Amino acid sequence: MALGVVVVGSVALDTLELRGHVHPDVLGGSASFFSVAASLFAPVRLVAVVGEDFPEPHRAYLAERGVDLAGLERAPGRTFRWRGRYSDDLQSRTSLDTQLNVFADFRPQLPAAYRDAELLFLGNIHPALQLEVLDQVRSARLVALDTMNFWIGGELAALKKVLRRVDTVILNDEEARQLSGEHNLPRAARAIHALGPRTIIVKRGDAGALLFYWHDGKQGVFAAPAYPLEEVVDPTGAGDTFAGGFIGSLARSAAFDAGAIRRAMFHGSVLASFCVEGIAHDRLRTVTMTEIEARYAAFCDLTHFETLRL
Numbered sequence: 001m002a003l004g005v006v007v008v009g010s011v012a013l014d015t016l017e018l019r020g021h022v023h024p025d026v027l028g029g030s031a032s033f034f035s036v037a038a039s040l041f042a043p044v045r046l047v048a049v050v051g052e053d054f055p056e057p058h059r060a061y062l063a064e065r066g067v068d069l070a071g072l073e074r075a076p077g078r079t080f081r082w083r084g085r086y087s088d089d090l091q092s093r094t095s096l097d098t099q100l101n102v103f104a105d106f107r108p109q110l111p112a113a114y115r116d117a118e119l120l121f122l123g124n125i126h127p128a129l130q131l132e133v134l135d136q137v138r139s140a141r142l143v144a145l146d147t148m149n150f151w152i153g154g155e156l157a158a159l160k161k162v163l164r165r166v167d168t169v170i171l172n173d174e175e176a177r178q179l180s181g182e183h184n185l186p187r188a189a190r191a192i193h194a195l196g197p198r199t200i201i202v203k204r205g206d207a208g209a210l211l212f213y214w215h216d217g218k219q220g221v222f223a224a225p226a227y228p229l230e231e232v233v234d235p236t237g238a239g240d241t242f243a244g245g246f247i248g249s250l251a252r253s254a255a256f257d258a259g260a261i262r263r264a265m266f267h268g269s270v271l272a273s274f275c276v277e278g279i280a281h282d283r284l285r286t287v288t289m290t291e292i293e294a295r296y297a298a299f300c301d302l303t304h305f306e307t308l309r310l
């Protein structure tokens with residue numbers, strides 16, 4: 001049986017500027033992408049807050065995907081809002097506006113049923129909130145964390161406090177460099193390991209993801225490519241969707257051995273490859289298990305090769 005996952009993170013209304021088009025108030029936030037991806041593999045319980053303006057169809061979509069919303073509070077005020085503009089090649093983006101709104105006063109109170117979660121994902125949100133949730137889940141066998149430049153730059157002391165209590169950190173290459181002060185990624189991973197986590201996943205956009213680990217005195221590294229798509233529509237949420245596929249897959253395996261972790265890296269890559277095929281959640285909304293299995297098989301084909309015997 002799959003293990004239970006609890007996630008805390010942002011549930012947002014995003015305004016995306018992509019190739020001259022503006023997409024206002026689409027569903028976003030680290031926890032929305034994570035939850036939808038992870039719930040394809042395992043039961044997911046969401047901890048977040050939205051405002052009175054949060055559209056009912058977004059809530060209904062998360063519920064239809066099987067996400068437990070008992071921990072999604074509706075508070076007086078406006079939902080968290082983020083506005084981003086992408087370069088035409090989609091390789092870089094600028095955050096134009098971040099409005100915390102209801103997240104500014106959020107004090108997560110986990111429903112009793114959430115406290116026995118086996119996997120805890122501290123999604124991208126203020127590190128003080130990540131810590132409050134961590135304190136309420138006592139039974140977690142694996143705690144993973146994501147963050148971003150906004151918090152590394154502004155809340156480093158609080159972030160370091162959380163990192164000391166986390167097994168796995170999932171962040172992108174620029175964030176790994178900013179957090180560690182090292183440009184070289186293996187060195188950056190080593191420096192982050194010194195802050196607490198023993199598994200460090202560095203997401204590199206269309207260059208795939210690297211896994212650095214220090215387990216049972218052994219150090220290792222593993223790589224998963226990104227799927228070579230002919231057309232990318234919107235990269236928003238790809239990182240959170242990767243994390244959801246990764247953690248959901250581990251929860252489904254109910255094991256954290258090397259084989260399970262490698263499969264999880266590919267499940268993360270599969271889900272992220274679907275995410276970027278549509279605006280915001282558009283492609284995740286329709287993806288089926290059959291499509292996921294077919295792309296997983298395509299990944300196996302893409303990366304398989306024989307050991308060289310001389």
Ligand code: AMP
Nearest residue numbers: 010012028029082124150236237239240
């Ligand atoms: P990603 O593309 O995986 O980095 O995730 C993008 C999502 O992160 C968007 O849907 C935003 O709503 C959300 N986001 C942006 N800035 C923040 C922030 N400071 N805290 C929490 N979530 C954020």
